[in-house]
Amino acid sequence: MSILVVGSVAFDSVETPHGKVDHVLGGAATYFALAASNFTSVRVIGVVGEDFTPANEKVLTDRGVDTAGIEHAPGLSFHWTGSYVQNLNEAKTLGTDLNVFAAFQPKIPAAYQDSEYLFLANIDPVLQAQVRSEMPKVKMVCGDTMNYWIADHKANLLKVLKELDVLLINDGEAKMLSGETNLLRAANKVMEMGPKILVVKHGEYGATAFFCDRSFIGASSVSLPFRAPALPLDEVVDPTGAGDSFAGGFYGYLASQPELTPAVFRSAMFYGGVMGSFAVEKFGTERLQTITREEIDARFQLFRELSHLA
Numbered sequence: 001m002s003i004l005v006v007g008s009v010a011f012d013s014v015e016t017p018h019g020k021v022d023h024v025l026g027g028a029a030t031y032f033a034l035a036a037s038n039f040t041s042v043r044v045i046g047v048v049g050e051d052f053t054p055a056n057e058k059v060l061t062d063r064g065v066d067t068a069g070i071e072h073a074p075g076l077s078f079h080w081t082g083s084y085v086q087n088l089n090e091a092k093t094l095g096t097d098l099n100v101f102a103a104f105q106p107k108i109p110a111a112y113q114d115s116e117y118l119f120l121a122n123i124d125p126v127l128q129a130q131v132r133s134e135m136p137k138v139k140m141v142c143g144d145t146m147n148y149w150i151a152d153h154k155a156n157l158l159k160v161l162k163e164l165d166v167l168l169i170n171d172g173e174a175k176m177l178s179g180e181t182n183l184l185r186a187a188n189k190v191m192e193m194g195p196k197i198l199v200v201k202h203g204e205y206g207a208t209a210f211f212c213d214r215s216f217i218g219a220s221s222v223s224l225p226f227r228a229p230a231l232p233l234d235e236v237v238d239p240t241g242a243g244d245s246f247a248g249g250f251y252g253y254l255a256s257q258p259e260l261t262p263a264v265f266r267s268a269m270f271y272g273g274v275m276g277s278f279a280v281e282k283f284g285t286e287r288l289q290t291i292t293r294e295e296i297d298a299r300f301q302l303f304r305e306l307s308h309l310a
């Protein structure tokens with residue numbers, strides 16, 4: 001099974017209480033692909049500039065990620081500057097230099113047409129809709145977005161939401177999108193906008209999945225929300241990419257399974273938490289570059305024990 005992801009491949013400059021890094025490899029598609037590649041094959045569509053080196057690309061290809069869909073354009077790569085100094089659970093954006101990302105027009109290589117799973121990472125909803133329409137045969141579409149698109153591009157975002165099987169957003173985004181302050185009410189309103197399943201990430205507190213009655217995984221057997229924990233860590237070095245790594249673990253595991261059952265979906269929520277917890281242990285993508293399947297499975301076991309009632 002293959003996942004096609006479209007999104008940012010970037011350089012990030014980040015400050016956290018643990019220190020500072022400058023222009024390290026990042027981007028939503030990068031974190032997603034590195035996390036998902038532990039479970040299934042991943043193809044990336046994005047754009048980078050002349051500052052993106054073969055060594056940067058090797059970080060992805062060393063983990064088996066197909067980078068043929070990453071376009072190389074004249075100019076500089078997308079550069080995001082953020083700080084977690086005030087609040088480790090929420091990034092404060094200090095700068096967004098779009099650079100080559102400003103004129104990004106996703107082009108899907110012919111060889112990617114047989115991808116079964118599509119992940120629309122956080123980019124302009126117009127581009128998300130375009131990629132979705134060019135991949136009519138996918139089995140499942142999962143997407144992400146952020147406050148910027150909810151605030152200023154809502155009409156375009158609403159069009160994409162109609163196309164999604166699963167939407168993955170955080171607490172604040174769910175409340176902002178729905179105009180509700182109560183999570184359950186917010187979730188129900190968001191699912192009325194299109195997604196059949198809504199996964200709300202709560203940062204260090206885990207994630208909750210909400211299912212609407214059009215849900216495609218054993219509709220009648222899944223109606224109550226399902227909450228998966230996050231692993232309490234004694235040290236969060238850099239939260240950047242936690243959400244995208246969650247998405248990669250979640251979707252990568254789903255795509256690796258022969259059938260989508262409620263039990264598989266619940267495990268996928270745990271694998272999301274596992275990958276998010278690894279991502280934050282080091283700056284940038286460093287931890288995801290060396291992770292092994294044994295480490296992932298051992299941590300999955302920890303997550304099971306954390307929430308087991310016996």
Ligand code: AMP
Binds near residue numbers: 010011122123239245
């Ligand atoms: P998260 O998983 O939410 O922490 O996502 C962090 C990643 O999102 C960083 O590596 C950034 O490069 C990327 N990012 C930040 N702002 C944007 C944006 N406006 N569009 C696309 N990607 C972004």
